[in-house]
Amino acid sequence: MSSPRPPAFPPLFPALAAAPDLPALRFGERSLTYAELAATAGSLAASIGSARRVALWATPTLETAVGVVAALLSGVPVVPLNPKTGERELGHIVADSAPSVVLAGPGDELPEPLRALERKDINLTGVTTTPEAPVEPDPESPALIVYTSGTTGPPKGAVLPRRALATTLDALEDAWQWTSDDVLVHGLPLFHVHGLILGILGPLRRGGSVRHLGRFSIEGVKKELADGATMLFGVPTMYHRIAEALPGDPGLAKALSGARILVSGSAALPVHDHERIAAATGRRVIERYGMTETLMNTSVRADGEPRAGTVGVPLAGVELRLVDETGAETADPREVGEIEVRGPNLFTEYLNRPDATAAAFTADGWFRTGDMALRDDDGYVRIVGRKATDLIKSGGYKIGAGEIENALLEHPGVREAAVTGEPDDDLGERIVAWIVPTDPEQPPSERDLADHVAAQLAPHKRPRAVRYLTELPRNDMGKIMKRSLHA
Structure with missing residues (x-):
């Protein structure tokens, strides 16, 4: 038999x-x-x-x-x-x-x-x-x-x-709307979700092709997009360099304008860079949101509104909710809450760590991402930072570092910005801005930056201290390593 x-x-x-x-x-x-x-x-x-x-x-x-x-x-x-x-x-x-x-x-x-x-x-x-x-x-x-x-x-x-x-x-x-006709160009590392799974396995599953640059360069992006590539994947650091180069490089603007889709991920792309790229090329960068344990959770859709500062809506098959500190779903989705997700995109376990696996999930199977977000009335998700490092509790308010960083980056005297909280006897935590000035010889004053944020957002969101740096510490993916700032 x-x-x-x-x-x-x-x-x-x-x-x-x-x-x-x-x-x-x-x-x-x-x-x-x-x-x-x-x-x-x-x-x-x-x-x-x-x-x-x-x-x-x-x-x-x-x-x-x-x-x-x-x-x-x-x-x-x-x-x-x-x-x-x-x-x-x-x-x-x-x-x-x-x-x-x-x-x-x-x-x-x-x-x-x-x-x-x-x-x-x-x-x-x-x-x-x-x-x-x-x-x-x-x-x-x-x-x-x-x-x-x-x-x-x-x-x-x-x-x-x-x-x-x-x-x-x-x-x-x-x-x-990814098809076998698409040609993807990127220069991302190949040991993580973005570069390897999305950037290599994605085109191969679709039957399209990928052109890897070896390492990111403006010239490489321009050459490949001008030579028939239809998609570009990058991280905010890469798009920031593109935005900086566009005013003096009409060939780059033309190449980007011919792309079908420009995708940014792994960290939030500042609104200022969104706007500079759109103004020069007529193309909007779209953002998506994922992590190692969940792969991709949300994205701005190719046929949807490319809304700067958001990571779009949940992908097909993904359930997403925002919860408060008690674990209850927020009554108003416009309030800051922790993102929890559930769906077939999730990992199965942390290898050899049943304790960590159990702690990562709720009793009803939702994965605790540790990311804090707001949700627009039409479902678009706006991430404001990590629960551990980017949720600042100051003067009775819960404040996301991300929106303050975006406001600071709109100041002409600020090239790069990071925001953290640190202990304060009066406020609980005070907001600290870490600034790389556009002109190191004439940095914007602490008062100027505080007033700028207060006018853009609200007075309680203004930085109470400003620290000036020559560069921000970043990892291989361009994410700012905020723990290193305080260290």
Whole structure:
């Protein structure tokens, strides 16, 4: 009697078989068609199929893209590793995730914590045949284990099932009208959700193509958008540099104006930069909101109103609510509350951390994001900051740092701004503005900035102290590291 056949699940990347001659990946002068990607990734997948987990040395290269596709084809969970991670943190990630194999480019030199693992080089040449495609794993099986930034302790590994990847990418297909005709350009790192899942796996799931810049540059963006790319992904730091360059670069303005969609994520894009880009190009940058544990939750839709300062509306399949300090849903959605989400886009667990997993969810299955937001009457979400660092309780008011930062950035004397709270005997917390002035020789005064914010927002939201810096501390994604400001 024959054994029952395993259930058939739809593949994550149907275009590997359906679009063999079309371009899939391009990194600089190196590229692969879908047929070539199927052959190289399929050959590597066959060689790692018995591994429990694999680590991926995630450099911004063609090898990394092939490595992650190979792991997903094989059904073996893959742990993307940031090459800039310090040895102690890397040691924790490797010990916690316990991969048996590390995938790397042939010329990559690996640090000590990875040298004890079996190494498989990701070779892009010499493969002449495409192996038979493996059986598609169950949608609930782990696809990636992505480690969080570890701001409140050692990084935690968020286990992302195949179901979450497919759900998020298909919801973005709907929200952004993403098709196989789209060509995406970006220069994001490839060890996190934005650059790897959205920026590499997104185009491949759609059957389109991606052109990775290796690293972000204004010239690279301009060249690719002028040469047929239709989508640009970036973080606020990148769009800020674009906004700064636009007045003196008509070629950049023309290239951006020809793009179908410009997407910013990973942190809030200041309204001032939104307006400068729109004025110069006629194109509005749209924002989306997600995190490692949830992938994407909301986005401004391609066919919706591109409203600056918001991250749009919940994606298809995502439930979103705002709750107060007691955990009850806010009576008025226009009041600041913590975002909780529920849906098929969520991770399954923190690896080896049942305590942290249980603490992250409510009893009825909502994930506590730790992000604070307001909601417009028509459902658009406005994030005002993180609960831990950006919700300031001053004089009886709950104040989001984000709206004060946007107001400060509208002052001509301010180039960059961050806002935090610190203890105050009278107010509970006082608002502190950290400013990088436009002209370091003539910075705006504390009184000038306080009056500016009070006039834009309300007197109780004005900064009570101003500290001047030459630059703000940022991580690899351009997010401001506010804990470092006080440290």
